[in-house]
Amino acid sequence: MSSIVIQGDTSGSITVEAPSVAGTHTLTLPKATGTIATNATVGLGTKNLIINGDMRIDQRNAGASVTITSSSYTLDRWQATQSVSSKYSVQQVTDAPTNATHSLKATSLSAYTVGTSESFVIRQQIEGNNISHLNWGTSDAKTVTLSFWVKSSLTGTFGAIIKSNGGGRTYPVTYDIDSANTWEQKSITIPGDTTGTWLTTNGVGIQVVFNIGTGASLSGTVNTWSSTNYNSATGATSLLATNGATLQISLVQLEVGDTATPFENRMYSQELAMCQRYYESGTRNFYGSTDSSGNIVSEETFKVVKRTTPTMVYGTWSWSRSGLTGTGSPINYQTNINKWSCYIGTSLAFAAAFSGGAWTASSEL
Secondary structure: OEEEEEEOOOOOEEEEEEOOOOOEEEEEOOOOOOOOOOOOOOOOOOOOOOOOOOOOOOOOOOOOOEEOOOOEEOOOOOEEEOOOOOOEEEEEEOOOOOOOOOEEEEEEOOOOOOOOOOEEEEEEEEEHHHOHHHOOOOOOOOOEEEEEEEEEOOOEEEEEEEEOHHHOOEEEEEEEEOOOOOOEEEEEEEOOOOOOOOOOOOOEEEEEEEEEEEOHHHEEOOOOOEOOOOOEEOOOOOHHHOOOOEEEEEEEEEEEOOOOOOOOOOOHHHHHHHHHOOEEEEEEEEEEEEOOOOEEEEEEEOOOOOOOOOEEEEOOEEEEEOOEEEEEOOEEEEEOOOEEEEEEEOOOOOOEEEEEEEEEEEOOO
């Protein structure tokens, strides 16, 4: 009988005996720097509830800086909100911590004193279908850990928060930035909420919120579940108070358990597909025929089934038919979670035709 010996760095070992296998093989584990995933701890398969936590995907802006004038999505799945227009910008940058290639960077555009009831945050809203296993709102609610890397031009105590859909339940937390302009790793454990309503549908299940600047009336007691719709923790640093101040985050992970494990690196194609459930863009070049009313009809199947019927936005398309050419704004004809179709009305005789242009589909939370 042969055996496989799993030997620790200093002492202790586990021997696995394998009958009818020749030889003895020793597997030496590294010095407490690695983690073996097991079903009893983090589980096998996808563990990170955050999508695009390493900030690689930026379908909308391709790394361009965006001044936040209204609540809008910036990097994929990351939404920036504001109470007053043009107080900060958000950009995907290549300055990143070890084991990452990108980060999300927020920059203050003035020295602004945030009002008592004002709030500026960057958040990810996690679909309820993806959090049902947490059992939040029941006596079996599971503890989760939020981990991330952060870098700021400021030092001090910063705020974040875990929220339910609509903010009926909130859990403010803080983290300290000790050294300016230095990447630091943070880990925060959040006890599962045994009360409240946590959606397990295709609506908002959990909101993970990073504070940029929030007033006193919207800031709550740290490390305490509350029924007040807070956006940050009391006393948190406001990035907006300092002109040109920056805050960067990357490798954001929310997982089951009371201990942060190494960031889950997923294939780029997998991460992109997960983002495309909520937002997809493309260019359509369609060759075909017109309908009986003389409209040039185009349609396309989405790469990924959408969370819900998306909102379609079309650019200015070009068309040609029967030797004539022109441009026009397509009219949405029919859209569902699987595909879209549109048409350009030209009132010309039925004939072979071409139309093409850019489109976007959004089913964000």
